[in-house]
Amino acid sequence: MTQSSFPVSAEFVAAANTTPAQYIKDYQRSIASPKANDDFWAERAELIDWIKKPTVISNVNYDLDDFRIKWFEDGELNISVNCIDRHLKDNPYKPAIIWEGDHPSLHKTLSFTELHAEVCRLGNAMRKLGVSKGDRVTLYMPMIPEAMIAMLACARIGAVHSVVFGGFSAESLGNRIIDSQSKLVITADEGVRSNKHTPLKANVDRALDMDGTQCVEKVIVVHRTGNSIPMSGRRDVWYHSVVAGESAECEPEVMNAEDPLFLLYTSGSTGKPKGVLHTTGGYITYALSTFRDAFDIKDDDVYWCSADIGWITGHTYSTYAPLANGTTTVMFEGAPDYPTWARVGHIIDKHKVSVVYTAPTAIRSMMKEGDAFVRESDRSSLRLLATVGEPINPEAWDWYYEVVGGGKCPIVDTWWQTETGGILIAPIPGTVALKPSCAMTPLYGIMPEIVDSDGEVLEGLAEGNLVIRGGWPGQMRTIYKDHERFLQTYFTEYPGYYFTGDGAQRDEDGHYWITGRVDDVLNVAGHRLGTAELESAIDSHPATVEAAVVGMPHEIRGVGIAAFVILKSGETKDEQIKEELNRHVRREIGPIANLDAIYIVDGLPKTRSGKIMRRILRSLAAGQYVGLGDLSTLADSSVINKIIEVLRAED
Numbered sequence: 228m229t230q231s232s233f234p235v236s237a238e239f240v241a242a243a244n245t246t247p248a249q250y251i252k253d254y255q256r257s258i259a260s261p262k263a264n265d266d267f268w269a270e271r272a273e274l275i276d277w278i279k280k281p282t283v284i285s286n287v288n289y290d291l292d293d294f295r296i297k298w299f300e301d302g303e304l305n306i307s308v309n310c311i312d313r314h315l316k317d318n319p320y321k322p323a324i325i326w327e328g329d330h331p332s333l334h335k336t337l338s339f340t341e342l343h344a345e346v347c348r349l350g351n352a353m354r355k356l357g358v359s360k361g362d363r364v365t366l367y368m369p370m371i372p373e374a375m376i377a378m379l380a381c382a383r384i385g386a387v388h389s390v391v392f393g394g395f396s397a398e399s400l401g402n403r404i405i406d407s408q409s410k411l412v413i414t415a416d417e418g419v420r421s422n423k424h425t426p427l428k429a430n431v432d433r434a435l436d437m438d439g440t441q442c443v444e445k446v447i448v449v450h451r452t453g454n455s456i457p458m459s460g461r462r463d464v465w466y467h468s469v470v471a472g473e474s475a476e477c478e479p480e481v482m483n484a485e486d487p488l489f490l491l492y493t494s495g496s497t498g499k500p501k502g503v504l505h506t507t508g509g510y511i512t513y514a515l516s517t518f519r520d521a522f523d524i525k526d527d528d529v530y531w532c533s534a535d536i537g538w539i540t541g542h543t544y545s546t547y548a549p550l551a552n553g554t555t556t557v558m559f560e561g562a563p564d565y566p567t568w569a570r571v572g573h574i575i576d577k578h579k580v581s582v583v584y585t586a587p588t589a590i591r592s593m594m595k596e597g598d599a600f601v602r603e604s605d606r607s608s609l610r611l612l613a614t615v616g617e618p619i620n621p622e623a624w625d626w627y628y629e630v631v632g633g634g635k636c637p638i639v640d641t642w643w644q645t646e647t648g649g650i651l652i653a654p655i656p657g658t659v660a661l662k663p664s665c666a667m668t669p670l671y672g673i674m675p676e677i678v679d680s681d682g683e684v685l686e687g688l689a690e691g692n693l694v695i696r697g698g699w700p701g702q703m704r705t706i707y708k709d710h711e712r713f714l715q716t717y718f719t720e721y722p723g724y725y726f727t728g729d730g731a732q733r734d735e736d737g738h739y740w741i742t743g744r745v746d747d748v749l750n751v752a753g754h755r756l757g758t759a760e761l762e763s764a765i766d767s768h769p770a771t772v773e774a775a776v777v778g779m780p781h782e783i784r785g786v787g788i789a790a791f792v793i794l795k796s797g798e799t800k801d802e803q804i805k806e807e808l809n810r811h812v813r814r815e816i817g818p819i820a821n822l823d824a825i826y827i828v829d830g831l832p833k834t835r836s837g838k839i840m841r842r843i844l845r846s847l848a849a850g851q852y853v854g855l856g857d858l859s860t861l862a863d864s865s866v867i868n869k870i871i872e873v874l875r876a877e878d
C-alpha cells in the first residue's frame with residue numbers, strides 16, 4: 228500500500244456531480260438500514276422508464292434454507308426501450324454509437340434514431356426466424372455495431388443473449404452453445420483486428436459439428452470482410468438479407484424485472500465455465516446508476532470503453548449503461564498497436580473522447596512503447612480516465628495519469644466482477660484524493676467487509692477475504708442450470724455474505740486495496756481463466772499424464788500462465804513438445820490461453836492425500852526457490868529439488 232495520494236484538481240471538483248461531504252452523507256444514508264437501502268434503490272429506479280413501476284424493491288436473503296435474490300420483482304420494463312426509444316424525443320440525432328474500424332479510414336456513427344431502426348429490423352427478423360421471449364441466442368461477433376444491435380434486439384424481443392468472446396475457440400464456443408441450448412447464433416464472416424482476420428463463421432461451423440448443438444436452428448452471418456465462406460443452405464442466412472425489408476418499428480416485449488436478460492460464461496476455480504445469469508430491472512438500474520456515479524457523467528460526454536463485448540465490461544459499460552443514460556459510446560474494432568501505438572491517442576482526438584475506460588494490461592503495453600506515440604495526439608478532450616479488471620501497478624497508474632491524462636484527469640480504479648453486474652468499489656471522482664492501485668471506496672448501497680479464514684469479520688485496518696454484506700440490484704441471480712453450484716461458490720464459505728473470491732486490504736482511511744484472487748482462478752490480462760480448465764486442456768493432449776497450472780508475474784499482462792507438465796514415458800522432453808502443447812491449449816480454449824512457461828517435470832508436489840500444492844508451484848514459478856513454507860504435508864519432498872533443477876536449467 229503506497230502512501231502517496233493525488234488530490235483531484237479544483238477545476239474537476241468544482242464541476243463534479245457530487246461533493247466529498249455529499250458522498251459521505253448519501254453513502255451513509257444508503258446503508259443505514261434495510262429500509263434506507265430500499266429507499267435509496269427506489270430512488271435510483273426512478274432513472275428507469277418502467278412499463279409498470281415496481282412497488283417491491285428488494286427481496287434478498289442469503290440464508291441457504293430460504294435463499295432468494297429478487298429486485299423490483301413486480302416491475303415491468305423493456306431494456307431496449309430504456310437504451311433507445313426514450314432518447315428519441317429529445318435527442319433523436321445524437322450519436323448513440325461511434326464505431327471506429329480496425330483501419331483508421333473506417334468509421335461510422337449511428338444516431339439514436341438509426342440505432343432504433345436497426346434494432347427493430349433485427350428484432351423483427353429474429354421473431355420471423357422463430358425466436359421468442361426466453362429463447363437463448365449466442366453471439367460470436369467482432370467489435371462491429373451489429374454486435375451491440377444484436378444484444379439490444381435480443382433485449383427488445385425478450386431473448387436471452389449469450390455473448391461468446393471472438394477470441395474463444397470453436398470448442399469453447401460449442402460448449403457454451405450446448406450449455407445454453409441456443410436456438411440462434413449470430414456471427415460474422417470474419418473478424419478483423421490489426422489487419423488480421425479471425426475465421427468466426429468457420430469456427431461456428433466447427434462448433435455446430437459438436438454433439439449437443441442440434442438446438443441451433445439458424446445462423447445469422449454479418450458480411451464484414453466479404454471473404455468467401457461456406458453458407459449452409461437451410462441453416463445459414465445473411466444478416467443484410469434477413470433485415471432487408473423489415474419494419475423500423477418493433478413492438479418491445481414486456482419483461483418482468485426478474486426475467487433473464489443475458490448469460491455470460493466465466494471461469495471458476497473448478498470445472499467448466501459457468502453461465503452467469505443477469506436479469507432485467509435490477510441490472511439496468513444498477514448499470515445506469517453506477518455509470519453516472521463512477522464516471523461523473525455529463526450530457527455531452529463522449530465515452531470510450533475499450534472492452535470487447537465478449538466480457539462483462541463490454542456488456543455493462545460499453546453497451547447498456549451508456550445507452551440507457553443517453554451517452555455516446557465509442558466502439559473500437561481494432562487494437563492499440565495498429566497501425567502504430569499512437570492509435571489510442573488518435574482515436575481520442577478524432578472523436579473528442581472525454582472519458583476513457585480501459586484495462587491496466589493495455590496501459591502497460593502502451594507504456595512499454597514509450598511516450599512519443601501518445602504525444603502524437605493532444606488529448607485535450609479528456610477529462611476522466613478509468614481502469615478495470617486487474618490491479619493497476621503504481622508505475623502504470625503514474626504513466627496513465629501523467630502522460631495519457633496530462634496530470635489533469637482523475638483515475639477511477641473500478642473493482643467488480645462478471646457476477647456483480649456493475650462496479651462495487653471505486654472512488655467517486657471528486658470526492659476523495661486518489662491512491663494509485665487502490666479501488667478506494669464502496670459505491671452507494673454497497674457494504675464490503677473483510678473476513679479472516681474463519682469467517683470472522685475484521686474491523687478497521689485489515690487484510691483478508693473480501694465479502695459483501697447484503698445485496699444490490701445488479702448482482703447475478705444464478706449459474707444457468709446449476710443453482711447448487713451458485714450457492715456453493717458464493718454463499719457457503721462465509722454464510723450470510725456474498726464471497727467475491729478476492730483478497731483485499733483495508734487501510735487506516737477505510738479504503739480498499741484488492742490483492743487478487745484467493746481461489747484457483749487466474750486473472751490474465753484482466754481475463755479470467757480457471758486453472759482446472761487449463762489443466763484439463765493440457766491433460767487432453769495424448770502426450771501428457773498430468774499437469775498443474777499456476778499464475779506467475781508477467782510484466783505486461785499482470786499474471787502469466789505457468790504449466791508444470793508430466794509427459795508419458797517415451798515422450799521427448801524438447802521445445803517441440805512445448806510448442807505443441809501451447810498450440811493444443813490455444814486450440815482447445817482460444818488464443819487468450821497462451822502458456823507463458825511450460826516446465827516438463829517428473830513429479831508434482833502433492834500432499835499425502837494427492838492434492839497438488841499450488842502454493843509451492845506459485846513460489847517456484849515466481850523464481851522463489853527458498854523459504855517455501857511448511858513442506859511437512861508433502862508426500863515426497865524430493866520432487867521440489869527436481870523441479871528447481873528444471874527451472875534453473877531454463878533460467
Ligand code: PRX
Nearest residue numbers: 615616617618640641642643644645741755
Ligand atoms: O480479481 C478481481 C479482478 O477481476 C476479477 C473479476 O473478473 P471478471 O469477472 O472477468 O470481471 C472483470 C471486469 C469487471 C475480480 O474478482 N478485478 C476486477 N477489477 C479489479 C480487479 N482486481 C483489482 N483491481 C480492480 N480494479
